[in-house]
Amino acid sequence: MKNMLTIISNALCRITGKNVAAQTVSEGARVVVSRSYADFTPQATFDIKKCEVHRLEEGPAGKAELTREQGLQYYRTMQTIRRMELRADQLYKQKIIRGFCHLYDGQEACAVGIESAINPSDHLITAYRSHGYTYTRGVSVKEILAELTGRKGGVAKGKGGSMHMYAPHFYGGNGIVGAQIPLGAGIALACQYQGNNQVCVTLYGDGAANQGQLFESFNMAALWKLPCIFICENNRYGMGTSVERASASTDYYMRGDFIPGIRVDGMDVLCVREATKFAADHCRAGKGPIVMELQTYRYHGHSMSDPGVSYRTREEIQEVRSKSDPISLLKERMLSSNMASAEEFKVIDVEIRKEVEEAAQFATSDPEPPLEELCNHIFYNEAPIEVRGTNPWSKLKSVS
Amino acid sequence: MAALRCFLRSGKGAVSVLLRRELHATAPASAQVMVRDALNQAMDEELERDERVFLLGEEVAQYDGAYKVSRGLWKKYGDKRIIDTPITEVMCDSVLAPPPQAGLRPICEFMTFNFSMQAIDQVINSAAKTYYMSAGLQPVPIVFRGPNGASAGVAAQHSQCFAAWYGHCPGLKVISPWSAEDCKGLLKSAIRDDNPVVFLENELMYGVPFEMSEEAQSKDFTIPIGKAKIERPGSHITLVSHSRFVGHCLDAAAVLAKEGIECEVINLRTIRPLDVECIEGSVMKTNHLVTVEGGWPQFGVGAEICARIMEGPAFNYLDAPAVRVTGVDIPMPYAKILEDNSIPQIKDIIFSVKKTLNV
Numbered sequence: 100m101k102n103m104l105t106i107i108s109n110a111l112c113r114i115t116g117k118n119v120a121a122q123t124v125s126e127g128a129r130v131v132v133s134r135s136y137a138d139f140t141p142q143a144t145f146d147i148k149k150c151e152v153h154r155l156e157e158g159p160a161g162k163a164e165l166t167r168e169q170g171l172q173y174y175r176t177m178q179t180i181r182r183m184e185l186r187a188d189q190l191y192k193q194k195i196i197r198g199f200c201h202l203y204d205g206q207e208a209c210a211v212g213i214e215s216a217i218n219p220s221d222h223l224i225t226a227y228r229s230h231g232y233t234y235t236r237g238v239s240v241k242e243i244l245a246e247l248t249g250r251k252g253g254v255a256k257g258k259g260g261s262m263h264m265y266a267p268h269f270y271g272g273n274g275i276v277g278a279q280i281p282l283g284a285g286i287a288l289a290c291q292y293q294g295n296n297q298v299c300v301t302l303y304g305d306g307a308a309n310q311g312q313l314f315e316s317f318n319m320a321a322l323w324k325l326p327c328i329f330i331c332e333n334n335r336y337g338m339g340t341s342v343e344r345a346s347a348s349t350d351y352y353m354r355g356d357f358i359p360g361i362r363v364d365g366m367d368v369l370c371v372r373e374a375t376k377f378a379a380d381h382c383r384a385g386k387g388p389i390v391m392e393l394q395t396y397r398y399h400g401h402s403m404s405d406p407g408v409s410y411r412t413r414e415e416i417q418e419v420r421s422k423s424d425p426i427s428l429l430k431e432r433m434l435s436s437n438m439a440s441a442e443e444f445k446v447i448d449v450e451i452r453k454e455v456e457e458a459a460q461f462a463t464s465d466p467e468p469p470l471e472e473l474c475n476h477i478f479y480n481e482a483p484i485e486v487r488g489t490n491p492w493s494k495l496k497s498v499s
Numbered sequence: 500m501a502a503l504r505c506f507l508r509s510g511k512g513a514v515s516v517l518l519r520r521e522l523h524a525t526a527p528a529s530a531q532v533m534v535r536d537a538l539n540q541a542m543d544e545e546l547e548r549d550e551r552v553f554l555l556g557e558e559v560a561q562y563d564g565a566y567k568v569s570r571g572l573w574k575k576y577g578d579k580r581i582i583d584t585p586i587t588e589v590m591c592d593s594v595l596a597p598p599p600q601a602g603l604r605p606i607c608e609f610m611t612f613n614f615s616m617q618a619i620d621q622v623i624n625s626a627a628k629t630y631y632m633s634a635g636l637q638p639v640p641i642v643f644r645g646p647n648g649a650s651a652g653v654a655a656q657h658s659q660c661f662a663a664w665y666g667h668c669p670g671l672k673v674i675s676p677w678s679a680e681d682c683k684g685l686l687k688s689a690i691r692d693d694n695p696v697v698f699l700e701n702e703l704m705y706g707v708p709f710e711m712s713e714e715a716q717s718k719d720f721t722i723p724i725g726k727a728k729i730e731r732p733g734s735h736i737t738l739v740s741h742s743r744f745v746g747h748c749l750d751a752a753a754v755l756a757k758e759g760i761e762c763e764v765i766n767l768r769t770i771r772p773l774d775v776e777c778i779e780g781s782v783m784k785t786n787h788l789v790t791v792e793g794g795w796p797q798f799g800v801g802a803e804i805c806a807r808i809m810e811g812p813a814f815n816y817l818d819a820p821a822v823r824v825t826g827v828d829i830p831m832p833y834a835k836i837l838e839d840n841s842i843p844q845i846k847d848i849i850f851s852v853k854k855t856l857n858v
Contacts, residue, residue, distance in 0.1 A: 258631060273625070322585070
């Protein structure tokens with residue numbers, strides 16, 4: 100009975116977002132859960148690593164509150180991303196996924212922490228390591244895996260692939276390193292123009308942090324006080340190049356110079372959440388942009404063609420896995436505070452495994468997009484046009 | 500010689516060349532409008548019509564535009580709608596790629612299209628391809644506009660024609676207008692279009708006045724993208740051109756008419772999609788084709804037209820190979836005599852026509 104209610108609650112949280120948990124409790128903070136399982140702690144406060152700050156009087160608080168429902172939801176979401184990425188790894192090795200595949204396992208706390216601190220009506224744009232964000236922004240595992248396998252049931256009908264998945268208020272998935280940063284500032288400009296109190300989270304990596312267009316974006320965002328949260332996911336390696344070999348300064352949270360910055364433990368979902376909340380409040384208050392550096396780690400190589408061990412040691416990867424894994428960290432916190440039981444987590448794991456397996460089944464069996472659709476979606480809101488095929492006698496049709 | 504001539508036209512579009520001007524007697528309430536003012540009117544009307552439209556670029560606001568095309572707009576619409584940017588083409592252009600996805604309709608001015616190379620990745624990879632990559636989830640209604648091609652004495656880095664570069668890419672519409680009417684009608688269509696449009700103006704044309712009919716002056720006057728216009732009908736040979744060189748073709752046609760050669764002059768208006776049907780129809784009538792452009796020959800607009808004619812029904816109607824008149828295949832030099840001889844002159848068009856007709 101207990102487990103069943105938990106499952107329902109978690110499903111609700113996953114579908115409708117983080118606030119459901121709070122709403123089932125109350126609109127405020129510390130209130131006893133009406134649906135209380137006498138065995139479990141409904142809410143607890145945890146110490147989180149204090150963030151280093153740049154050009155800020157103070158940063159996010161060193162403590163974070165977590166309700167049982169939130170914890171289970173974060174766990175479920177992170178575990179889903181983890182299992183989805185690992186399944187993609189298998190599909191790639193079976194050559195069912197082809198081309199580029201940049202996996203996110205190890206970095207789950209970033210995507211989940213950020214999403215838990217913003218609203219669905221806020222905006223988010225990232226680079227090519229995007230499957231995690233595609234999920235947190237509302238696309239199902241089924242549609243993500245089917246896009247990776249290039250089937251018509253994929254979120255972009257098989258036409259985009261790994262790096263080009265989109266959803267409302269989620270602008271991909273961008274293949275050109277750093278190009279998404281000015282786009283993100285542009286979205287923030289649109290938020291300001293429309294006066295809708297929304298923010299844009301603009302993500303980039305430690306590799307992209309040396310791109311000129313980042314600094315152009317910093318300038319304009321600061322000049323016009325755009326509500327843009329620039330977030331550097333520093334996973335220590337830009338492809339095969341460590342941060343020390345790439346950057347004259349590895350203090351990525353300070354690289355915005357005149358823009359305030361926060362350095363965050365990217366392996367702790369609560370730390371990421373609190374920092375993102377702080378950053379979002381900063382932007383919504385009209386103070387202009389802010390930079391966050393999330394110190395995180397990817398277990399896989401840069402992409403599926405990179406084993407990931409020629410430029411770093413297996414020992415290093417193992418150490419991060421055993422000491423800083425984001426999912427384990429959260430689980431241990433909840434177990435040691437008696438916020439949930441090991442069995443509950445097992446049940447969640449089993450459900451996720453089932454969901455991911457069904458999605459993989461779909462992604463493998465769904466047909467590829469029909470050839471008639473090859474030329475569609477060149478233009479929007481347009482009468483059908485003729486498109487030249489590979490030879491002059493091949494006249495193909497394109498509809499909007 | 501050609502520079503001193505002045506030409507009268509029947510129908511729309513009187514062209515005055517350099518020193519002398521003549522008013523052409525057309526319908527009442529038509530007016531002489533400079534290309535610059537036609538562009539200004541187009542933007543003014545579209546800014547008024549739709550709150551989501553805004554203009555962004557270097558010096559477009561308080562300076563009234565580097566070439567004064569946006570004169571008066573900042574005074575009228577203010578900081579929110581007319582935005583001065585720092586010198587950051589990438590940012591300038593890509594700041595404008597997602598606002599479309601987020602609901603706005605930006606006009607991005609490049610001070611010249613030469614600078615667009617700094618941001619060309621965003622034009623192609625973030626604007627042109629996005630609707631396709633997202634399978635219809637993310638349309639990008641944006642206009643990139645500015646002067647394109649050779650100016651006068653601005654040397655190699657400021658004189659390149661980008662019609663072929665942008666015309667190469669699916670997902671973009673590329674417009675290259677000539678007259679004031681073209682500019683107004685096509686810019687309005689471009690702004691109203693829900694797709695990324697590259698709008699290639701010409702600096703030397705900004706100050707040239709054209710006759711504009713009353714209809715063309717109205718607030719709802721638009722010209723469909725993708726349709727060429729026959730500026731001058733003729734029966735002996737087809738001249739196809741875009742932008743400033745349409746004027747050169749008309750000048751050449753006037754000279755040739757005195758010798759009994761009647762040229763049909765087609766103003767492409769749009770580079771992509773190319774109005775091949777118009778060209779084919781004309782070639783099937785005249786049996787001869789010469790293309791004229793300011794850009795370099797290799798892989799250019801003329802090359803594409805010739806290839807399409809070869810592949811289509813009009814090939815069988817050609818009595819001579821189709822040829823191209825283009826800019827010389829060199830970076831643009833500075834000295835006046837060198838520059839003048841780097842782009843097609845009227846005598847080059849006349850020469851090519853006579854060679855093609857074997858006269």
